[in-house]
Amino acid sequence: MRRLATITYLVRDYDEAVSWFCKNLSFKLVEDIPVGDGKRWVVVSPGDDQYRLLLAKADGVDQKAHIGKQAGGRVAFFLETDDFDRDYSAMRAKGVMFLEQPRHEPYGVVVVFEDLYGNKWDLIEPMRQQRGLEQVT
Numbered sequence: 001m002r003r004l005a006t007i008t009y010l011v012r013d014y015d016e017a018v019s020w021f022c023k024n025l026s027f028k029l030v031e032d033i034p035v036g037d038g039k040r041w042v043v044v045s046p047g048d049d050q051y052r053l054l055l056a057k058a059d060g061v062d063q064k065a066h067i068g069k070q071a072g073g074r075v076a077f078f079l080e081t082d083d084f085d086r087d088y089s090a091m092r093a094k095g096v097m098f099l100e101q102p103r104h105e106p107y108g109v110v111v112v113f114e115d116l117y118g119n120k121w122d123l124i125e126p127m128r129q130q131r132g133l134e135q136v137t
Contacts, residue, residue: 006043007077009053010067012117014042017055020116024094025079027053046079068117075112075120084109084125091123 011017014032021027021044030052031043042055058064070076081087088102088111099120102111108126115121 003050005050006052006054008056010058010063010070010117011055012058012064012067014040014055014057017116018042018044021053021055024091024096024116026090068119070119073120075122077115077119077121079121079123081123081125084123087123 009017018029018032022029025046027044027046029042030045030049031041033041035041039057043052044055045052058067079087084102088098091113092098097114099112099114102109106127108124108128110122110124113121113123
């Protein structure tokens with residue numbers, strides 16, 4: 001079996017990023033391991049360890065220039081939920097910046113928000129979950 005499990009996510013500072021993800025999106029800290037020279041292996045997850053972000057502190061001018069621009073201004077990440085209203089309300093209460101009002105699309109209920117660096121995310125409850133259908137692979 002193969003799967004895409006961990007995505008590199010550029011950050012200015014490990015601790016500010018861990019704090020933001022854990023406080024505002026209710027992610028959990030999975031790993032925080034020093035690897036030398038001030039670098040750390042820092043991994044957060046939205047709840048299951050199947051999908052994770054490796055918080056990588058930007059090193060040098062080129063990497064720092066890409067913080068907040070991981071997808072060139074497009075939505076970079078998709079945070080799926082099984083209860084859109086619950087998570088949207090909780091995130092709003094925590095001060096997450098939403099760029100639009102929630103909308104219904106053929107694929108589900110969705111709203112775009114920005115993370116602490118300006119990367120765009122979708123909070124989405126897929127249609128398959130709204131209908132109570134299992135995803136077929």
